[in-house]
Amino acid sequence: MSEALVDALNPALFWEYRQVLLRGLAFNAYVFFSAATVALIVGLAAALLRVNRAWPFRWIGTLHVEVFRNAPDYIMVIWVHFVLPLLLGKLIGQRVEFSPFASAVIALGFVYSGYFAETFRAGIQSIPQGHLDAGRACGMAESTILWRIILPQVVRRMLPEAVNQFVSLFKATTIVSLIAVPDLMYQVSMVTQQEMRPLPLYTGAAVTYFAVIYVVAGSVRGLSERWRNKIYA
Amino acid sequence: MDAIPAIRVVDLRKNFGALEVLRGVSFDVHRGSVVSMIGASGSGKSTLLRCINRLETPSAGEVFIDGEPMGGPVTANGERKERPLSDINRMRRDLGMVFQQFNLWPHMTVIGNVIEAPLRVRRMKRKAAIALAEECLARVHLSEKGTEYPARLSGGQMQRVAIARALAMQPKAMLFDEPTSSLDPELTDEVLTVMRELAADGTTMIVVTHEMAFARDASDRVLFLHNGQIEEEGPPDQVFGAPKSERCRQFLSKKLQ
Ligand SMILES: Nc1ncnc2c1ncn2[C@@H]1O[C@H](COP(=O)(O)OP(=O)(O)O)[C@@H](O)[C@H]1O
Ligand SMILES: [Mg+2]
Numbered sequence: 001m002s003e004a005l006v007d008a009l010n011p012a013l014f015w016e017y018r019q020v021l022l023r024g025l026a027f028n029a030y031v032f033f034s035a036a037t038v039a040l041i042v043g044l045a046a047a048l049l050r051v052n053r054a055w056p057f058r059w060i061g062t063l064h065v066e067v068f069r070n071a072p073d074y075i076m077v078i079w080v081h082f083v084l085p086l087l088l089g090k091l092i093g094q095r096v097e098f099s100p101f102a103s104a105v106i107a108l109g110f111v112y113s114g115y116f117a118e119t120f121r122a123g124i125q126s127i128p129q130g131h132l133d134a135g136r137a138c139g140m141a142e143s144t145i146l147w148r149i150i151l152p153q154v155v156r157r158m159l160p161e162a163v164n165q166f167v168s169l170f171k172a173t174t175i176v177s178l179i180a181v182p183d184l185m186y187q188v189s190m191v192t193q194q195e196m197r198p199l200p201l202y203t204g205a206a207v208t209y210f211a212v213i214y215v216v217a218g219s220v221r222g223l224s225e226r227w228r229n230k231i232y233a
Numbered sequence: 234m235d236a237i238p239a240i241r242v243v244d245l246r247k248n249f250g251a252l253e254v255l256r257g258v259s260f261d262v263h264r265g266s267v268v269s270m271i272g273a274s275g276s277g278k279s280t281l282l283r284c285i286n287r288l289e290t291p292s293a294g295e296v297f298i299d300g301e302p303m304g305g306p307v308t309a310n311g312e313r314k315e316r317p318l319s320d321i322n323r324m325r326r327d328l329g330m331v332f333q334q335f336n337l338w339p340h341m342t343v344i345g346n347v348i349e350a351p352l353r354v355r356r357m358k359r360k361a362a363i364a365l366a367e368e369c370l371a372r373v374h375l376s377e378k379g380t381e382y383p384a385r386l387s388g389g390q391m392q393r394v395a396i397a398r399a400l401a402m403q404p405k406a407m408l409f410d411e412p413t414s415s416l417d418p419e420l421t422d423e424v425l426t427v428m429r430e431l432a433a434d435g436t437t438m439i440v441v442t443h444e445m446a447f448a449r450d451a452s453d454r455v456l457f458l459h460n461g462q463i464e465e466e467g468p469p470d471q472v473f474g475a476p477k478s479e480r481c482r483q484f485l486s487k488k489l490q
Binding site for chain 1: 283286288318319322323324325326328329330332334336337338339340349350353354382383384395398399402
């Protein structure tokens with residue numbers, strides 16, 4: 001085996017820097033959970049607009065989905081970090097700056113809200129009208145019907161697809177190193193600059209991401225299947 | 234006999250666009266009485282029930298529940314003041330509804346389905362709601378099924394849970410929309426038995442049904458709906474024994490052969 005190949009697969013250097021790198025990974029998780037929260041809330045709001053009876057609401061919801069689903073996350077991160085503050089600054093006549101973390105969360109949160117909106121919408125529209133009629137016939141308020149009858153079923157239905165979207169979002173968190181969010185990839189490039197030995201570090205990073213996604217997504221899928229089976233027996 | 238009927242329907246009309254589905258329907262349902270509604274598919278029976286609890290908004294006419302107008306009180310100068318939805322929701326509590334497709338909430342257990350509205354609408358304490366739900370499940374002979382999910386029940390059992398769910402709101406009247414029409418024939422009896430027991434207990438009911446035996450011997454009055462109008466109406470002996478309307482006679486002879 002060539003020396004370069006041995007070096008590329010040698011985890012020793014990765015292990016040596018494990019604390020820095022783990023801190024980076026924790027930052028990925030931090031960005032992920034924050035962006036996922038934004039994506040779920042904004043996505044649900046957009047989905048509710050899209051199923052609204054009044055067409056102007058539907059139109060706004062559709063616009064939201066189309067814009068963010070078709071925006072590359074790479075460009076969105078850069079745009080939110082460098083362009084959006086300028087625009088906002090002009091608007092309020094004051095210097096505006098976003099921390100790299102805030103930019104990353106806003107950009108990824110909004111991009112993925114486009115996907116989640118579609119998943120929510122499909123889920124909401126798949127609930128039989130009769131379930132809602134049954135609630136109304138009991139005198140339930142529309143908000144009770146949404147929270148107690150529609151959303152709990154939507155969540156179960158959308159879980160398999162949502163897990164895939166969460167996986168994509170977690171992968172997408174690796175690009176936040178572009179704007180100096182100190183995530184795993186960022187740490188890897190910092191260490192690389194010191195050590196001048198990029199290969200083992202990148203291998204280590206790749207293996208780490210793979211292992212985390214494989215284990216977490218796998219367990220979530222397993223748990224959600226068991227939960228879903230109870231009602232779709 | 235009390236003066237105020239549990240449900241009074243006055244000249245009810247409903248259009249879907251150009252389609253006139255209900256064309257002036259009026260009748261009373263007295264407290265403790267059972268009214269069966271029969272008629273061909275498409276004659277407007279479901280629409281009539283759904284207008285009574287306002288799942289559909291009538292185009293004209295009025296429904297009174299215990300004398301209170303569903304559409305809103307008429308002011309001194311003769312204008313009707315539309316009720317806000319919260320008001321309609323309050324009135325809907327008094328009308329239990331049972332659907333042809335059961336419409337149980339699949340993500341809740343049987344007991345969860347039954348306590349949901351008492352908890353969220355009547356704002357009962359959980360303990361009291363569960364005690365009430367157990368009582369209602371006993372009335373439909375499903376005491377042992379509380380922890381099951383609907384997907385694991387037979388159609389007849391699901392429909393009985395749906396009846397228990399409606400009863401748990403302790404409504405003044407129950408509306409049944411073809412409760413046995415999507416059941417296999419061998420499962421209809423268990424549902425009809427429960428409904429007969431409710432009738433015997435003095436429950437006020439409107440029952441849309443194709444079960445002529447039920448209409449004939451469990452109800453106090455029978456309405457025959459045709460093209461959005463009441464074509465024939467009377468006690469079951471009269472409607473089944475000596476219908477005045479030719480259409481009603483034809484409908485019954487087809488059903489009873
Ligand atoms: N939401 C609706 N929109 C348009 N047409 C409807 C709607 N609901 C019912 N209809 C029409 O009204 C007529 C009566 O329907 P329905 O009340 O369901 O009759 P039934 O229950 O007696 O079979 C049918 O022609 C049906 O197609
Ligand atoms: Mg019908």
